[in-house]
Amino acid sequence: MPIDIDIAHVARLARLRLSEEDLEAYGRQCRDLLEHVARIQALDTEGVAPTSHPFPMTNRFREDLVTPDSVLDRGEVLAQAPSTEREFFRVPPALEDD
């Protein structure tokens, strides 16, 4: 299949602000790699179920219990943040449709 990457769109989806030059270079590299890996499309996988997990396990749960020991100290958490205000994390304004 022809691979048509709108690399600027992909970079926007991935929240990566790249220069025009970088976009161009990454676009080329991604295309090359994808053309290589696209060979798997030649394999006949008719009727083959996908494996999303190496062990066929189901139903792993926790019970509905509060585990106070795992709750973090706010001071320790906020100390890692680039910007805070009072007891909150602080970020620049969002666009409405962000």
Add this chain to the structure above:
Amino acid sequence: MSWEAVIGLETHVELSTRSKMFCGCPARFDAPPNTNVCPVCLGLPGALPVPNREAINRIIRIGLALNCSVTGRSVFHRKNYFYADLPKNYQISQFDLPVCVDGYLDVGGDHPGRVGIERVHQEEDTGKSTHMGGDGRISAAEYSLLDFNRSGVPLVEIVTRPDIRSAAQARAYAQELRLLVEALGVSDARLEEGSIRFDANVSVRPGPEAPLGTKVEIKNMNSFRSLERAVAFEIGRQTACLDGGERIVMETRHWDEEAGVTRGGRTKEGSSDYRYFPDPDLVPLELDQDWKDEMAALLPELPARRRSRYEGMGIDPAQAATLAGADVHLRGLFEGAVEAGARPQQAGNWVSGEVVAALRSSGRESLADSPLSGPNLARLLAMVEDSTLSGLAAREVLAGVLAGEGTPEEVASARDLLQISDAGVLEAAVEEVTADHTEEFARLCSGEQKLIGFFVGQVMRRTRGKADPKLAGRLIRERAGL
């Protein structure tokens, strides 16, 4: 041209589990900011989700109550989008294999109909953004503050088919769904606190046979009223657009409660490519028959059934709907009173009328732990029936019982409210009032019947409300020779 509205609703219900969906933090977000957080719900590097079994149980019960089939195999997907209050920048949700599919909810009232349920699936909530500056409007904010207490609280999303045809019906569906969720006891089900949130997809088309029009998603409605108003506004906006020869743009619009309009946002290209894929941190759910049976056995009586049961007792439909929608304590009181022999219609009227009023004036939140029991209410109503208490006195007795002063009999005698049904005692009272109002009495004797009410009132006053009004009336009539 006349247009037909086509509406589908997506409802997010926050589950009232003890802990969050994927971690052991308390699922309470009224705590001080950023205190109910852990590596998992903060999306710290290396943290992993482990699903809460009880949340899945509740999703199954919601699905069963909505007449859905529970799928045998269900998968958690990652829904990828960036937002500051979404810590992992993907939400664990479900895609092609939700927990429940293909159900319906019957909506009664003035807009009856069957609303198809497409799916019921698991989700997790985001943190909370507070937009600062620019009078709090997101579009003008200078910056935002983030609290992650709500991050990871379990959500269930209920998606209807586009079966709703009017704003009023959308509201009726939403109200019925809230009743159902409340009856199931799976959520606090409070709109004002955001534990139930509705999004509406609205489109219009020239007629029932026409293909579906371009749909617009409306968000930010936080009451049934605003849901109805927003949908009605949007239908009007779209038909006006089309009548004016314009085209509808596929977009998300926000309801502005104060202005009473929906507003479009800045629509960003490609923002809806969520790149769903199965979450490799989680394994599939296998929902076998035993599990489904176990959940089905836990289903309580649902609002629609309860309504028809109440109607079957001989209660009128409006009263039955009110009672069926009342809280569990009021319903318990009603059912207890009927069980103890009260007439259903009378017990119903009292519970949804006098009892609610008395509660309100007593300052109590609900009947929980109150001394007013079903048998107590039944006895009170029996005393009204056999004229031991007047209606007025009965309300006072009710207040006394609620205040913990004892049984209805004890309160009535302690407050000296028992009705005077002794003809001898009342005879004396009648004699006195007719003597005090000779002129009126003469007019009564000459046939002015409406003055009976006046004299009964006088007797009631003289006996401080304790006279049996029927007996008093009879005695007055006899004395006047009527």
Add this chain to the structure above:
Amino acid sequence: MAPFTVMGAARALRGGAVTSVQLAEQVLKRASMVEAQVHAYLTLDSDGLLQAAAEADEALASGGGRGPLHGIPIALKDNMATRGMETTAGSKILAGYHPPYDATAVVRLRRAGALVTGKTNLDEFAMGSSTENSAFGPTRNPWNTDRVPGGSSGGSAAAVAAGTAFGALGSDTGGSIRQPASLCGLVGAKPTYGAVSRYGLIAFASSLDQIGPLTHTVEDAAVLLDAVNGPDPLDATSYPGDLPRSDGRLGRGLEGMRVGVVSDLGGLEAVEPDVDASFRKMVAAMEREGARIVDASLPAAPHALSAYYLIAPAECSANLARFDGVRYGLRVDGATTEEMMSRSRAEGFGPEVVRRVLMGTFALSAGYHEAFYGQAQKVRTLIRRDFARAYEGCDVLVSPTSPTTAFPLGDRTEDPMSMYVSDVFTIPSNLAGHPAVSVPIGLDRRELPIGFQVMAPALGEPVMFQAAEAVEALAGFDTRAPYDPGFGLRGGVR
């Protein structure tokens, strides 16, 4: 002579021949000699190590704390969360990040008595095969410091090879433990998927990542693995049942073992002649020791690399979305949240990470999802079937670990594909979720170590280590070479 293996140190410690403080001092002395050249560590916690060693000695003296790793200095790859100790995943975006919690593997390692030396270098977010993709500079191979140690667990491999830790934990997504073990002359094992909890391991590709040991000996690897493996309620993908003891079949030799030689594993790049010759020589030696050598075939394996380079980037594109400048790590300001995030990520991620995030985002995006990600997941099923069929006829499968020995720094950084083929032999086990171990079997003509890979079916660690130990004995390879002053290697660390 000073002990240099985990078990050697443990025996010496229990026998009273050394103290834990002496082991710690030995490690720190080596580090002061070689770290400037090797750069295995991003954080070397000298004070913490010495203090913990003193406590370990006290505990031992008062009869307490005799876990299997009691008092032994072990290094951690810097993609495992360590409470209060900087954890960067080799990325600028996490520089200065101090996690408020410990990874489960770290908790268990400490519970077994081990002392943490510090955090070792890696390719950024474990993406790479040479440790040149670290934001904090490359690690060099102690056998020849002009060459790479392999990757992405190159720092862990170099630390053990250079004698600055007795053993180390690494993580393996497509070969990131086995390939550096091979290039640094060590034993490196990737366990069965789910054997070791991933809680606290900074995710690269969640369905492939596994933590495992890098050590001098097969016995050490088995002991280190058993100290950290087992079910974890915090990891829903951890194997819930009892695991067999990894050292359960050690010492049983090769008599009667059916060993499958895979003819068509990878097949993308020519195996270096010295690697090929050593491998064949070892297979012949195994046969002489009583193993039955059989031909095995994994027909879908040549597609493993392609499937891997779709699945791993797809998963990483979501796993790395959380690095957004909001709650921790690097922030570059912007007028809006979107701009801040986009700048922080572009500035914080190195080129290999950006490349894979873009690849994965594209592979998952509308219109390509089925053709790429969907098809890759089906290929994974084919590979699992191939393995299942192969294991009907044999107990273990063997191959070279890497097509080549250690390559010069800078040799493959310009061409991503040339780097990616380093992992052709290791990737199939990750896709299948099976265990595999690399054992050093000799040196090539440039005196660089050659690795031999033993693969086993899921939960087959006991038979895998049994075979690996026999290979180790047959090879008689001295893994101490790069830091034994008497060994006299050219170019090695002295």
